[in-house]
Amino acid sequence: MHRILIVEDERDINDLIGFNLQRAGYEVIKAYDGLEGTELALRERPDLILLDLMLPGRDGYGVFRELRRDSRTATTPVIMLTARAQTEDRIQGLEAGADDYLTKPFSPKELMLRVQAILKRVEGAPGTVDLTYGPFRFDKNALKFYLENEPVDLTSTEFKLLLFLCERPGKTQDRNDLLRTVWGYSDATFSRTLDTHMKRLRQKLGPYGTMIETVRGIGYCIAKADA
Ligand code: CA
Numbered sequence: 001m002h003r004i005l006i007v008e009d010e011r012d013i014n015d016l017i018g019f020n021l022q023r024a025g026y027e028v029i030k031a032y033d034g035l036e037g038t039e040l041a042l043r044e045r046p047d048l049i050l051l052d053l054m055l056p057g058r059d060g061y062g063v064f065r066e067l068r069r070d071s072r073t074a075t076t077p078v079i080m081l082t083a084r085a086q087t088e089d090r091i092q093g094l095e096a097g098a099d100d101y102l103t104k105p106f107s108p109k110e111l112m113l114r115v116q117a118i119l120k121r122v123e124g125a126p127g128t129v130d131l132t133y134g135p136f137r138f139d140k141n142a143l144k145f146y147l148e149n150e151p152v153d154l155t156s157t158e159f160k161l162l163l164f165l166c167e168r169p170g171k172t173q174d175r176n177d178l179l180r181t182v183w184g185y186s187d188a189t190f191s192r193t194l195d196t197h198m199k200r201l202r203q204k205l206g207p208y209g210t211m212i213e214t215v216r217g218i219g220y221c222i223a224k225a226d227a
Contacts, residue, residue: 002119003027005046007037007063008081009055013104017050020108021115034058038066041073048119049073050102053082053093064096068155075143075156077118081106094193097155100183117184121160133166134225135208147205157182158201161194165212165222175219 004026008014011032018028029044031037034057041049041063049067053060060080067073077099093101100114122143131138137146138159145154145162154162164181165173179190198220202209211223 001025001027002047003029003044004115005029005031005037005041005044005049007031007034007041007049007055007060008052009033010052013052016108017111020111024112024115026115034060034063038063041067041076042070045072046076047122048115049076049078050115051078051080051098053080061092061096064098068097074153075159077122077156079114079118091189091193094157094183094190095196097157099156114184121184122156131163131166133169133222134211136162136166136225138163138166147208152204154201154204155197157197158204161197162201162212162222165220169222170224172215172221173219178219 004021006014006017006021006028008017009032014030014032018030021028029040029046031040034055036057037051037055038058051060051063055063058066060082064078064080067076067078079100079102080093080098081102081104082093083104099118102111102114130140135148137149139145140163143156143159145152145159160182161178164178175191175194178194179187183190198212198214202212205211211225213221213223215221
């Protein structure tokens with residue numbers, strides 16, 4: 001059974017989300033401010049976190065940064081929740097590395113679809129837990145990435161993007177396919193975000209960053225690795 005942490009100070013919203021998740025068979029943990037949310041996430045290590053941005057104690061971005069810094073929660077999927085619908089906030093959240101974003105008010109159905117999509121994505125197919133590609137190695141179960149056998153700290157978004165490319169060597173991947181792979185759907189808001197993630201990914205890969213090729217007007221491609 002998957003455990004989901006809800007960090008949301010508005011009790012009626014927290015309860016409503018909790019009710020829907022429990023009815024769908026998930027185990028629910030609740031926090032009502034940023035500090036409590038951080039503490040519970042580190043201690044309970046949930047499978048997914050729903051994180052409100054406007055929180056007392058420590059805001060959602062602060063909680064998110066703290067969780068990403070700690071190895072216990074560095075790759076835990078996070079869906080950010082906010083009442084603010086501005087594109088800027090969406091982009092800020094996604095660039096920070098959140099797995100998805102929900103703008104309040106959202107329907108229980110929308111919430112469930114996002115939660116299910118993310119949990120399905122992180123589980124991966126059994127039997128194919130490791131992928132080696134040139135100097136890269138992916139541990140799909142632990143969502144850990146190694147460059148020449150040295151661990152490199154990738155966000156879950158960066159991990160998914162690079163893995164997607166490496167599973168399709170030498171083939172150009174359309175921007176929309178990349179967006180759908182990582183966020184479950186294609187949305188114009190994410191388009192700029194995709195480039196930001198790719199830029200960071202290249203930096204983290206150091207001399208191997210050039211293996212990620214930009215295909216103008218189409219998308220990205222990973223260079224064929226030497227056998
Ligand atoms: Ca709030």
